[in-house]
Amino acid sequence: MVKSLGIDIGSSSIKVVEAVTTARGVTVTSFREFPLGVNPAFDQTIEIHDILRDLAGQVEAGRTRVVVGLRQEYLSCRLRLFPFVERSKILKSLPFELEEELPFSSETAIYDARVTQIFGSQAEVLAVVAAKSRIxxxxxxxKDTGLELTLVSAEGLALANCFERWNDVPPVLPALPEGEDAVRPRRRLHARLHIGHSHSVVLAFEENHLLGVRSILWGAKNVAxxxxxxxxxxxxxAVSEMRKKAFILTHKGGASYDQILFSDTIASQLKDLGQELKFTLSExxxxxxxxxxxxEMTGPFSQTLxxxxxxxQILEIPVNRSNFLSQxxxxxxxxxxxxxxxxxxxGLALEGLRRPKNPPIQFLRAEFAKQGEGLTEVWKKWGVTVQFVASMFLIFVFYANLRDSFAADLVEKVQDALKKQAKQVAGLTGKQGTETNIRKYIANQRKRVKDVKEIENALHMNAALDVLKRISDLTLPHNKVTLTIRKLEIQDTQVQMEGQVAKAEEAHQLESAFKGMARGPVQLSVGNPVAGQTTVSFTMVFHVDRGLVVAK
Structure with missing residues (x-):
């Protein structure tokens, strides 16, 4: 079980979600929200530090992946098509591919990417860039909160985890048409808007595959x-009134003056949001x-009536609230x-549960990657194991150096044991106890066994196969019996059979059938039914006439 903690450090509150992987998928185990003071006159730094420090004391160090997100307004995202699908090649190519569009380089920014779709031998990639100064x-x-970060990811790409199949590998589709006359059909896109307190994030999807991310500097605080x-x-x-009473009148008939005034105050700010959204969606x-x-909309303000x-009405496309938690x-x-x-x-918690086949966005690279602290934690966790493995390796090397002498001793002991058995069993003593004479003795014994079998046939002794055929003949007429034989042993006149039948009555049917060939009673033992099994075990013992003639 893998546990991940997603921490969304917002401008009005800190949201924390814990998610774990189970055999049936992902389970969201907890959600906590820690409100922050929204008075612009006060600095939230100390308040955020205290909340995160208290949270760090509740996290199981080394067993929980802690993920925070870099705000989308600090990131740049671009969709690109690469002529190869290897992730390592894509990451190496990103700085050169985007250098003309973005004022960054590999020295001043961290680049990462997520493969969204694969077309033949080409990969469609959503590249994301963060300035090192922001990280x-x-x-x-x-710093000094005690939180051991596993990931610093991207806010927008993490949010997309709530809507796309984040745990699957990128879909592989047919190659795109090529040539000057090639025309790619227009995509069918769907947008999702997360309205935060100070800014909003807009996502563009094609069949639940994220293709675009933008940030809008408009939030619920504009309304407040x-x-x-x-x-x-x-x-x-004003913030308190907005959270408790925010609504928009669809028609003003029957509404009081105060209701109309309050609704118009909110609606006036929506015009600014609508203009920003129209521009972003057009882009x-x-x-x-x-x-x-x-x-679709999400975020606390999206619940406004x-x-x-x-x-x-503003965007002239259907707008609804988003539902994703049911999955x-x-x-x-x-x-x-x-x-x-x-x-x-x-979304941040799910980012921490991503697998290498479709890895998370990670800005803890280059100089931000864990080094000394990570090595210390690894040694604390695995130091005893490493020492044990090292000791076993030394023992193995020592044994490898002595194996030749061990092998020689073993050969010598085997030869002594072989000579001893040759003397006791075959009567070969001294120089007669050679490998050639022992092989000759074994060949003679095999010939004697063959001669004994020929004598049995000469004395008209029924072979075991004859008994087996008789058992088969008596069993086949009972074609309604479900029979599985695990063991059949014929020794002299005794026949012992072990097997399974569908029910105890079928075992008694076999008992009646075998009475026709048995000399004396048929001893039947039937086991008790076992819960969860559809068969019953049985054991049957009886004697048969094999026409034995004692040789004189």
């Missing part, structure tokens, strides 16, 4: 700030050569608010 800043924030300005109340109070359609058919209807086993609160809140944290 260093995140690690500095987590608008409420604060409209009602001239403190920002903290996706152009870059990915596709058409977006709909959008009638938000999906308002966004449908995982869990004992969490089944409210839609919980599902919407934990999305990024769950």
């Amino acid at each position: 260093a800043s995140l690690l500095q924030q987590l 700030e608008a409420i604060s300005r409209r009602y001239e109340i403190p920002y903290i109070e 996706f359609q152009s870059e990915l050569h596709g058409e977006i058919s709909g959008l 009638n938000l999906n209807a308002a966004m449908t 995982f086993e869990h004992d969490l609160d089944k409210s839609s608010q919980t599902e919407a809140t934990l999305a990024v944290a769950l």
Whole structure:
């Protein structure tokens, strides 16, 4: 069982999800949310540090993979098609492939990639780049908290784990058409929007395969700030009012003046979100050569009453709330608010459970890779095992050096034992006890055995095969009996049979059949039925007439 802890460090709260692998898939074992102070006048650094330090004390060191995400607004993502599918070649080529588009190099940024689809011998890759300064800043924030990070991943690509088949290898599809006249059909795309407190993440999918990621600098705090300005109340109070009462009126008939004013205050901010989304979705359609058919929303603000209807009217495509938690086993609160809140944290936890066949995004590379501390932990865990293996290796080397002498001693002992047996069994003493004479003795004994068998035939002794044929003849008429014979032994006049039948009555049917050839009673022992088995074991012993004639 592998355990992974996804930590989403947001601007209004820290979300933590724990997930484990089981024989039936993935189980989400816990979800916790730690609210942060949202007063702009205060620095959250100390508050975040204290929460993570307390969390580190609850983590099983060495047994839990701890994953945090780098905010999507600090990352650059590009979809590229490479003429090879080897991951090592793709990673080496990324800096050169993207150098004209991004102001980074391998000295100032960390590059990683995820293969989304394979077309023949070509790989479609979603490349992601993070500036080293951003990674260093995140690690500095987590310094001295006691958390042993396994992964620093990408927020957007981790979020996509909630919607795609993250544990499967990339699909292999037919090669793309080539040539100047080749036309690739337009993709059928579906978008997903995660609305955070300070920013939002937009994902583009083709049949649940992630193809594009963008960040929008619009979040729920835009609405809270608008409420604060409209009602001239403190920002903290505006955030509380938004979380408790946020709604949008689909029609204003029958609504009070206060309800209309509150709804219009929120709706005015949605226009800015709609403009940003239209631009982003248009960019996706152009870059990915596709058409977006709909959008799903997640994030706490996505639960605002009638938000999906308002966004449908703005974007002119169907907009609905996203449902993804049902594909995982869990004992969490089944409210839609919980599902919407934990999305990024769950995606990060799933990122920690990815396998090498489709590995996670990892920014702990180059100078950020664990070295001394990792080696110390490995030695603490495996030091005794290494010492034991080293000791066994030395013993093996010592034995290998002495094996020639051991072999010579064994040969000598075998020769002595062979001479001793030749003297006791065959009466070959002294120089007569050679290998040639022993082989000659064994050949003579085999000839004597053959002669004895010929004498048995001469004395009209029934062969064991005759008895076996008689048993077979008596068994075959009972074709309704399900019989399996495990052992059949014929020694002199005694026949012993062990086997299995479907039920005890069938064993008694065989007993009656064999009475016709038996001399004396047929002894039958039937075992008791065993739970989970469909057969019954039995043992049968009886004597037969083999026409034995004692030679004089």
